[in-house]
Amino acid sequence: MRIRGLFPFRRYTLPGFIILLLLIALVLMSLRVKQRKGVEFLDALMMELCSPFQKGSTFVIKTVQGVFEEYIFLIHLQRENGMLKQKVIELQQENHLMREIALSNERFQKLLEFREKISSTVIAAEVIGQDPSSWFKSLTINKGEKDKVQKGMAVISPEGAVGQILKTAPHHSTVLLITDYNSAIDTIVQRTRAKAIVEGKGENQCQLKYLLRTEEVAIGDIVVTSGLNGNFPKGLMVGEIRKVERVSQGSFQYAELVPSVDLTKLEEVLIIIESSLPPQEEKGKKVKKTPGGSRKGK
Amino acid sequence: MRRIAVPLLLGILFITLQTTLLASPPIQRIRPDIVLILTLYLGLSYPPISGGILAFVMGYLMDLFSGNSFGLYTFSRPLLFYVAQLFNGRFYLEGYPSQFLFVFLFALVEGILDLILLTALNPTPLGNLYPLLFSFHLPLSVFTGLITPILFLLFNKGSLLLFSQPEMGTKERG
Numbered sequence: 001m002r003i004r005g006l007f008p009f010r011r012y013t014l015p016g017f018i019i020l021l022l023l024i025a026l027v028l029m030s031l032r033v034k035q036r037k038g039v040e041f042l043d044a045l046m047m048e049l050c051s052p053f054q055k056g057s058t059f060v061i062k063t064v065q066g067v068f069e070e071y072i073f074l075i076h077l078q079r080e081n082g083m084l085k086q087k088v089i090e091l092q093q094e095n096h097l098m099r100e101i102a103l104s105n106e107r108f109q110k111l112l113e114f115r116e117k118i119s120s121t122v123i124a125a126e127v128i129g130q131d132p133s134s135w136f137k138s139l140t141i142n143k144g145e146k147d148k149v150q151k152g153m154a155v156i157s158p159e160g161a162v163g164q165i166l167k168t169a170p171h172h173s174t175v176l177l178i179t180d181y182n183s184a185i186d187t188i189v190q191r192t193r194a195k196a197i198v199e200g201k202g203e204n205q206c207q208l209k210y211l212l213r214t215e216e217v218a219i220g221d222i223v224v225t226s227g228l229n230g231n232f233p234k235g236l237m238v239g240e241i242r243k244v245e246r247v248s249q250g251s252f253q254y255a256e257l258v259p260s261v262d263l264t265k266l267e268e269v270l271i272i273i274e275s276s277l278p279p280q281e282e283k284g285k286k287v288k289k290t291p292g293g294s295r296k297g298k
Numbered sequence: 299m300r301r302i303a304v305p306l307l308l309g310i311l312f313i314t315l316q317t318t319l320l321a322s323p324p325i326q327r328i329r330p331d332i333v334l335i336l337t338l339y340l341g342l343s344y345p346p347i348s349g350g351i352l353a354f355v356m357g358y359l360m361d362l363f364s365g366n367s368f369g370l371y372t373f374s375r376p377l378l379f380y381v382a383q384l385f386n387g388r389f390y391l392e393g394y395p396s397q398f399l400f401v402f403l404f405a406l407v408e409g410i411l412d413l414i415l416l417t418a419l420n421p422t423p424l425g426n427l428y429p430l431l432f433s434f435h436l437p438l439s440v441f442t443g444l445i446t447p448i449l450f451l452l453f454n455k456g457s458l459l460l461f462s463q464p465e466m467g468t469k470e471r472g
Binding site: 014026029031050054056057061128133167176177181182 | 311313316318321331333346350358362369370372373377412413415416420435
């Protein structure tokens with residue numbers, strides 16, 4: 001007699017397996033919804049296993065792109081060379097002028113100091129992949145827990161806010177972009193100092209919520225981080241208002257903004273590591289709070 | 299073992315392509331979901347247990363590399379795999395139009411399922427997602443369907459080369 005024949009519930013094995021598999025998926029989903037985090041060890045392990053493929057693929061794509069740009073498209077090199085020489089002369093003149101202005105300008109000096117302050121607390125990371133799904137907006141970067149990256153840390157670029165660390169593995173992390181529906185950042189309108197929350201709207205767009213009707217905002221206004229959240233430093237550019245809607249009723253008005261960073265073309269980002277680090281005595285307690293600090297639903 | 303390892307490696311390769319090459323700006327909006335095509339192909343040609351596990355793992359990897367923190371694809375991919383199994387042998391799926399229609403409908407259904415789950419699971423309402431179903435997900439489903447015949451053809455040829463039998467039959471267990 002075959003061994004399979006001895007098993008009394010053989011005919012129920014397949015439906016049972018299907019139910020079990022879907023049940024595991026539902027339990028995982030339930031865990032994630034409840035705790036706003038996954039099975040951390042498994043997530044980190046899988047990410048570590050798969051990220052080298054992403055890194056390799058990005059390298060191949062960049063290399064092929066480089067070959068095309070450097071060798072195949074050299075047909076217009078001579079003409080381009082002449083144009084570039086002219087441009088260099090123009091830029092040199094402009095550069096001298098800028099240096100003079102920079103030396104005599106106090107505000108620029110303050111800005112430089114601010115930049116130096118920021119650079120001492122940030123680490124650079126390379127973007128190695130983007131979100132595989134159509135509903136969500138995220139990036140995979142090549143820095144992780146070994147580089148002191150923690151969940152909830154702010155990710156920025158020289159142009160402004162990019163997002164926050166969502167998941168971490170030893171050498172890689174996932175960044176939730178500010179355009180994702182689950183992203184929310186505390187901000188202020190630069191001109192009027194009106195407070196609002198910037199939420200993701202997908203498609204490289206965000207929306208301003210909880211902006212009081214009494215506040216004066218206009219198209220073209222710049223929105224910056226308020227610094228209240230703790231993750232993002234104060235005054236970091238988030239975007240520019242493109243649409244304002246004042247409904248006849250209610251306490252709030254609605255506005256849409258375009259992020260200052262082109263999130264579809266990001267190649268390198270900066271992670272602010274210092275402002276997210278909790279004081280030594282409260283480390284354990286605060287680390288748990290940080291990840292969802294400015295994620296919706298917390 | 300080879301029947302598990304090959305599609306698993308192919309799945310990882312497809313996720314890598316989907317997060318790198320296919321995510322580049324010119325085709326980002328119409329980026330086809332090639333991992334979904336592979337899952338559905340497995341649904342039509344793989345046994346329920348090993349295929350189900352493969353669909354589960356690929357869904358898990360999709361969740362891992364996306365901003366989705368709920369684990370939607372870990373649930374939806376095995377579900378789609380088993381629904382696809384129901385179609386095996388019942389519909390004519392050899393022709394290009396039928397393959398296109400099959401995957402297009404599945405992509406659309408998955409989009410709706412994800413949207414329902416997202417709305418249900420998110421603590422704050424996500425009203426602005428619904429218009430995206432038509433403006434964003436519909437063209438994406440069309441393009442996913444359009445490249446299906448090419449990928450199905452490649453999968454069939456690959457199966458023929460590797461396993462000497464392109465369709466392994468759904469009656470086989472495990």
